[in-house]
Amino acid sequence: MVHSEHPGQTPDIVLFDLFGVIACHQSEEGRDRLVRVADAPAPAFWKAYWDLRPDYDRGDVDGPGYWDRMGRALGARFDDRRVADLVEADIASWSAVDAAMVSLVAELADAGRTVALLSNIPEELAAHYEAEHPWFDRFRVRGLSCRIGHAKPEEGAYLWCRDALGADAERILFVDDREDNIRAAEGVGMRGHVFTSRDLLAEVLAA
Template sequence: MPISLVLFDMDDVLAHYDRSARVRCLASLSGRPFDEVAQTIWGSGLEAKADAGLIDDDSYLRETGKLLGCRVSRDDWLLARRESMSPNFEVLALAETVSRTCRIAVLTNNPRLVTDNIAYLCLPIAELFGRNVFASASFSAAKPSTQTFLKCIDSLGAAPSESLFIDDLEANVAGARKAGLTGHVFTGHKVLAEELRQRGLLNR
């Protein structure tokens, strides 16, 4: 089947993601050591719950504050997230070219805080993808769950067999393939360009 939808991961695909920059911001806010903040955030399981939509944004911010021993406002959290992101212009350029002949969208493992504020966090992504930036939390499951992919492409009116998913994590690509999508493990924009070209998505 020809590809009619290309679904991109965000972190480490469309945007370079520096988790350490995010940790430094939260460490400065809380006054806690870098390693302790990193362990607290990702070792607690809270991020995974938020990504899977098992906790709403306000509760997520409150729980983050409790773990760090300080108040974490929406603005605090967004600033830390923004500091960790920078556009991957090579991949964005590929996506823009693909968009001329094919639908494009973003599916990222994140709470709605990220997608609801994508223009603040990474304006080039917001400008290119518009409303088609989706958080896994919106689908009550995180990648690589097949539910995440199927609900996302259904909301776009696409079929799995006509959808291509691009992610830097092999497990997520495997989940997409299990859901019936075509998958590509992202290792760099040059390899991705060749994949898209072979599928006729850059030269239709």
């Protein structure tokens, strides 16, 4: 589905979300591993994990600081070794990618299309992707929440990307799997596509 207040315009810049579009959401195996390493009840763990995540994604706190907060929220104290293991398990849980979508990004870039990235992602995970995934270099602009100080759906995240791209908002098609993030992008004048499949997105981009 494509939302637009400017149906006659074809945006020439594609701004991608990462997780749920190009990279996969957390695997069940990865989620189970995190709970085991934390040695905490799963419901309490995941409530604290998501409640505390925005500050980590935004770069207000680093990995050790995040997991220290997690321990306190769970009534535990994670030592340095446990923290290191949790950071590693967290990275692993978010590390799978969709090869077909990686190929689509490369195809668009090779065809001369400007591609960019906007992701809610903490520093340790961002560093992992930069080190392990050469296709990250295909993005002309990388709006990583931990480095730009804004996380979706905050307006500042979209404005940062618009300004970094040096483009009018209506030239940008934002692709995300979450409706609330799409609505926020539209709020600053971008067009939006709610991602469901590579094939449907490819059709939209070819139109």
